[in-house]
Amino acid sequence: MLIAGFPAGAWGTNCYLVAPAAGEECVIIDPGHQAAPGVEEAIRKHRLKPVAVVLTHGHIDHVASVVPVCGAHDVPAWIHPDDRFMMSDPEKGIGRTIGMPLMGELTVGEPDDVRELTDGAKLELAGMELTVAHAPGHTKGSVTFGLPEAADIPPILFSGDLLFAGSIGRTDLPGGSMDDLLESLARVVLPLDDSTVVLPGHNDYTTIGQERATNPYLRQVAAGQGAPGAPRRGM
Numbered sequence: 001m002l003i004a005g006f007p008a009g010a011w012g013t014n015c016y017l018v019a020p021a022a023g024e025e026c027v028i029i030d031p032g033h034q035a036a037p038g039v040e041e042a043i044r045k046h047r048l049k050p051v052a053v054v055l056t057h058g059h060i061d062h063v064a065s066v067v068p069v070c071g072a073h074d075v076p077a078w079i080h081p082d083d084r085f086m087m088s089d090p091e092k093g094i095g096r097t098i099g100m101p102l103m104g105e106l107t108v109g110e111p112d113d114v115r116e117l118t119d120g121a122k123l124e125l126a127g128m129e130l131t132v133a134h135a136p137g138h139t140k141g142s143v144t145f146g147l148p149e150a151a152d153i154p155p156i157l158f159s160g161d162l163l164f165a166g167s168i169g170r171t172d173l174p175g176g177s178m179d180d181l182l183e184s185l186a187r188v189v190l191p192l193d194d195s196t197v198v199l200p201g202h203n204d205y206t207t208i209g210q211e212r213a214t215n216p217y218l219r220q221v222a223a224g225q226g227a228p229g230a231p232r233r234g235m
Helices: 036-046 066-073 178-189 208-214 216-222
Strands: 002-008 013-019 025-029 049-054 077-079 114-116 122-125 128-134 143-147 156-160 197-200
Touching: 002 036, 013 036, 013 197, 025 036, 036 066, 049 066, 049 122, 178 216, 208 216
Parallel strands: 025 049, 049 077, 077 114, 156 197
Antiparallel strands: 002 013, 013 025, 122 128, 128 143, 143 156
16 A cells, blocks of 8 residues: 655645555545645655545645646546535635635636545445545535555545644634544544554644544543643645
């Protein structure tokens, strides 16, 4: 398994390229603000052939480079229908004007081929099976992508802005809900094995075991209590 990840753009959003091995087909996860050069560098370095872009949610820091990346490689983009509108109208997703200098760097809109994600779907892409879990709370259409355990890797969760190392995604933007996010943590995250590696939308990777032991939100959910007052992250 090959996973090439890098933080991109003004928000440091993690973009991932995932492939069975170097020299094979790959899936691109969350090509956000100014991610296209890093995507192309990883493709050249590892001799990859993209077959799809998949998106954990619709915030501009996760989708800003979808149009150029999909266009350059003639591949579809997958997104949950509840967040699809943000690709064409990103300001509705954050409830404020992004700002003209930043907007001038963006290619707002949809790629030619957009496909919609559903809860529980299994995407057969690049010789891999990505399991989709609808996980609202950060946005209405937030999802996670899971990869099963294989011979050389533990199970992997691409958590988007649902779960971070030591924290969770913010819920104060349009479509956000703390109640929904806590329910998503209970339904999507708590059942996972402790060995599962979590590759989030921002900051460092972690594991389910580490978060179960130390993340104040996950500990409170496991205890059946409300959310603590710890800091939250993400756009």
